[in-house]
Amino acid sequence: MKTTQNPTAQNAATNPAINPVSPVGPVKNQPSAQEGDLTQQIVTRIAPSPTGDPHVGTAYQSLFDYVAARQAGGRFIFRLEDTDQNRYNPESEAKLLEMLDWLGLSPDESPLKDGPHGPYRQSQRLDIYKRHAEELLAEGQAYRAFESAEELEEIRKDLQRRGLSYGYDGRARSLSAEESEARAKAGENFVIRFKSPQKGETIIQDVLRGPISVPNQEVQDVVLLKSDGFPTYHLAVVVDDHLMGVSHVIRGEEWIPTAPIHVLLYQAFGWQEPKWVHMPLLRNTSLKKLSKRHDDTSVASYRQQGIVAEALLNYLGTMGWSMPDGREFFSLEEMIKHFSFKRLSPGAPVFDLKRLRHYNAKYIREILPLETIAERVKPFLAVAGLQYKNEDYLLDVLDIMLERIETLAEFAEKAAYFFTDSFGYDEQARKKLEGGQVHLEGLERELALLDSYSYDYDTVNDTIRNYVKSQGARMPDVMQPLRAALTGSLSSPDIAEVVSVLGRKRVLQRIGRALIAITQGLPDDKPEKPQKEGEAAEKKQEKGKDT
RNA sequence: GGCCCGUUCGACUAGUGGUUAGGUCACCGCUCUUUCACAGCGGCGGCACGAGUUCGAAUCUCGUACGGGUCACCA
Numbered sequence: 001m002k003t004t005q006n007p008t009a010q011n012a013a014t015n016p017a018i019n020p021v022s023p024v025g026p027v028k029n030q031p032s033a034q035e036g037d038l039t040q041q042i043v044t045r046i047a048p049s050p051t052g053d054p055h056v057g058t059a060y061q062s063l064f065d066y067v068a069a070r071q072a073g074g075r076f077i078f079r080l081e082d083t084d085q086n087r088y089n090p091e092s093e094a095k096l097l098e099m100l101d102w103l104g105l106s107p108d109e110s111p112l113k114d115g116p117h118g119p120y121r122q123s124q125r126l127d128i129y130k131r132h133a134e135e136l137l138a139e140g141q142a143y144r145a146f147e148s149a150e151e152l153e154e155i156r157k158d159l160q161r162r163g164l165s166y167g168y169d170g171r172a173r174s175l176s177a178e179e180s181e182a183r184a185k186a187g188e189n190f191v192i193r194f195k196s197p198q199k200g201e202t203i204i205q206d207v208l209r210g211p212i213s214v215p216n217q218e219v220q221d222v223v224l225l226k227s228d229g230f231p232t233y234h235l236a237v238v239v240d241d242h243l244m245g246v247s248h249v250i251r252g253e254e255w256i257p258t259a260p261i262h263v264l265l266y267q268a269f270g271w272q273e274p275k276w277v278h279m280p281l282l283r284n285t286s287l288k289k290l291s292k293r294h295d296d297t298s299v300a301s302y303r304q305q306g307i308v309a310e311a312l313l314n315y316l317g318t319m320g321w322s323m324p325d326g327r328e329f330f331s332l333e334e335m336i337k338h339f340s341f342k343r344l345s346p347g348a349p350v351f352d353l354k355r356l357r358h359y360n361a362k363y364i365r366e367i368l369p370l371e372t373i374a375e376r377v378k379p380f381l382a383v384a385g386l387q388y389k390n391e392d393y394l395l396d397v398l399d400i401m402l403e404r405i406e407t408l409a410e411f412a413e414k415a416a417y418f419f420t421d422s423f424g425y426d427e428q429a430r431k432k433l434e435g436g437q438v439h440l441e442g443l444e445r446e447l448a449l450l451d452s453y454s455y456d457y458d459t460v461n462d463t464i465r466n467y468v469k470s471q472g473a474r475m476p477d478v479m480q481p482l483r484a485a486l487t488g489s490l491s492s493p494d495i496a497e498v499v500s501v502l503g504r505k506r507v508l509q510r511i512g513r514a515l516i517a518i519t520q521g522l523p524d525d526k527p528e529k530p531q532k533e534g535e536a537a538e539k540k541q542e543k544g545k546d547t
Numbered sequence: 548g549g550c551c552c553g554u555u556c557g558a559c560u561a562g563u564g565g566u567u568a569g570g571u572c573a574c575c576g577c578u579c580u581u582u583c584a585c586a587g588c589g590g591c592g593g594c595a596c597g598a599g600u601u602c603g604a605a606u607c608u609c610g611u612a613c614g615g616g617u618c619a620c621c622a
Contacts, residue, residue, distance in 0.1 A: 049622050084621055149620080156619090165549045165618050191620055209552070218550055218618095226620040233622050257551060257617040278552085285558080287614065315559090318571095322560060328571060345560085348615065352558055355572050365585085403585040414583095428582095468581090479581035491583030 042074035043247045046100075046107070047237065049081040050092030053298040054099040056351065057252060057282050057290060060316045064279060064344075065250050066105040067317075070336045077244055078110035080121045081237070083230045093121075099299050103309050104332055117244040122236050129231035132239050132269070133192045133224050141268045142224055144180045144190040145172035168193070170221045192225040194234070194261065194268075202260040207248075207277045208346045214260045222261055234258065238265040241274055250277040253348065254289070277341065280320045280348040290351055302356070306380060306408030310368065311360040319349045329362060361406040374398055377408050384412040386419035396501045400493040417487045418501065421509070425517070429484035436481020437518050442467060443482055444511045452504040461496035485514035 044065035048058050062076075069076040078100065080093055093111065100106055109115030119125060136142035145168075147155070156167050172180075173195060184190055196219040204212040224235040231239070241249060256278050266273045284295045291297065302312060310331070317335050318328065321344050327334075364373050374394050381388060388394045397418045398411070405411050417423045425433060433440075446467050450459060468478050483495050486507065492498055499507050 047622090051622080081622065087621065145620095152620085160548095163548070167619060189620095193620095206552095212551070214551070220618080223620050228620075230620085232620070237622090252616095253552065254616055255622095259551095280553085281616070283615080289616070318559060320559095326561060326570065328560090347553055349560090350558060352572080355559065358572055401584095404583065432582095464581095475581045477581090483582060489583085493583080495581065 041245075041247065042069050042072035043077065043245050044069045044074065044250055045077040045079055045241065045244065045246050047079045047081045047240075048092075048096055049084065049087070050089050050096065051084075051087045052089055052092060052292065053300055054092075054096050055290075055292070055297045056299055056302070056312075056316070057297065058096070059099065059103060059105075059299050059312065060282055060319065061250060061252065061279060062100060062103070062105045063313060063316050064277075064321075067332070067336050067339045068248060068250065068341070069108075071339050074247070075108045075115075076105075077115070077117070077246070078107035078120060079240060079244070080111060080123075081233065082121055082123045083233070083236055085228065085230065095300070102303065103299075103313055105313075122231070122240065125236075125240070126229060126231075128243070129225060129235055129239055130229065133231070133235060136194070136224070136268055137192055139268075140195070142192050142194050143173055143175065143221075144184060145193045145221075145223075146175075146183055146188055146190045147172065148189075166220050168221055173221070189227045191223045191227050193221045194224050194265065196221055196261070196264055202263050204256070204259045204263055204276055205273075206256075206259075207275055207341050208344050209278065212256065212259070216260070216264075219260045219264060222258075234261050234265065238262050238269070242266070242269070242271050246274050248275045248277055250279060253278045253281045253346075277344075278346075279344070280346055282319060282351045283348050285350055285352065287350065289348075295351075296353075304409070306410060307356060307360050308363050308368065308376065308408065311363040312356065314363070315356050315359040319351070320345050320347070329359070329367065357406045364405070364408065365402045370395055370398055370402075373402070373408075377411050380408050380412040381419065384416065386412060386416060388419055393501075400497045400501065404491075404493070417489075421506070421513075423488040425484060425488045425514075426490075428490045429488055432480040432484040432490065433514055433518050436477070436484070437515065439467075439471070439473065439478045440481050440485060440511055440515055440518075442471065443478065444508065444515070447499070447504070447511070448508055450504065455500050455504050455507075457496055457500045460499045464496060464499075481514075482511075486510050 046058065046062045046065050048054070066076050068074070078097065080096075082088055082093075097107075097110060097112060107113065109117060109120060111118075111120045114120075122129075133142060137144070152168065155169055155171070159166050159169060170193075172193065175183075197216045199216060201213045201215050202219065204214070206212055222234050223232050225231055240246075259276060259278070263273060282290045284290050286294075288294070296302070299312070303309075313332055314329060317330065321339075323330055323334070324338055324340075324343065330338075374391065377394075377398065388397075397415055401411060401415045401418075405414055443464065446463050447460075450463060454460075464478070464482075467473075468475055471478070479495050480490060483490055483492055483498070486492070486495070486498055486502065502510075
């Protein structure tokens, strides 16, 4: 699933219809990119706020933004909504961009990849918002409000007592223009609020849900410009989406309640609305909206767990969307090829780790090439402090381990004995070793007879089977002790595979070590960890033998 | 609580008036088998409910229930 850089980013720069508004001059009635471009180019954007670790919901949104834009040869813009100085996290921007790169959803325009609509950080666009807010102020579509935080708190309490859910009663509407002007001049702190219509209704034409109508009385006089000069989301999102020529606002369902404000703002500015696409919310297994507090929402965390980007993307692509032919596994390219908003369903899906793991397993076992997996597994081995002899050895191990793991991190856990000799024996393995001395000695003899070049699968397999036959033994009685000796556990690939991959030296070494352990007492599987009660005495004497 | 959105197996979904309601994950069983897996086969399990429209409704309408979102100088 490679990301091919779409050439439309350059088109944007040369297309006169989508040039940015000049920094000075009137704000009204300037055509947006969308209006000027008759081909109805699709422009989407992801506009996260830099508040912490990038969220899977952001990845989800980005996927659909990216796919919608790519399919139509449009553009995908990254814009940082850093207008809340209190929650600003300086590392977040880089993390967000890195996440998108990792997923293969790199934006065409971003703070790091300049385009015709920059800057792409809202904190660098303050003058633009101010101008727009003042425009509405001058036209009487907005007004100054001078209440302090304490006063607002009082107002809110009062409203609540009266059973109203609003946060502000619009009292500053009645200030005369002169008084408003005078108090502002005098240096009094104020915000600019939107003067929302008190009659009629506003209709949001949602692409997924059809028309959603809301009585205008329900629409509050929201703050547009804060007293610190920063815009609120509502002002910034509308102004930027317009100026950046965004044609489709694809965002989470949680924005539906405030969408009327945005529609009303488009109307106030006299701008053409974008298409509204309110995506279903990703939910946790308790059916609540995924939240940082209660759920693992960090993309980086899934990456650390050994989820591959392709699988995460594919999985997210099945949340609320499906391929026309019902395929469940598809690449980003295939999704782009077949994407349509019509196939999006509005019900909020559950983000289920089990199912994600299933997708991941499919990708690492069947879809991605073994060489790719080898590359990606290396960091996990490094973290676990495991060394591998050479590429071929790694590929051999991967080849027989892949069907036993679902994530890259699991490889480092479950295949550790291929990369280190200092592993312990788990409880079941120790039991098998105890009863397996005779056969282990027998196998040691037989396997020693083979030279290291004969440690191919067939020869090893024949040798072991011949031994079993010659002894008239039961297969498991021979195989299980050997498995325990070589891997420290009773779950492993086919034992002949293990022997041939490990090679003569390691195999004989491990059998020898196991035999010593049997006669001298078996070492604990995790020598450094506290022991279970009842086994303490036994384990004391085993100390130091596990090396 | 107000407003808004949603509702097909436990989960992800297909389905747009006529299907024995299909697939996938999970779960259970069987087969394979030296273990663990993989794979294959089979099973369990669903249209929230009630009216209406219609010859006929998962599909259209209305109501109810349930779930969710949202009510900041946060996004």
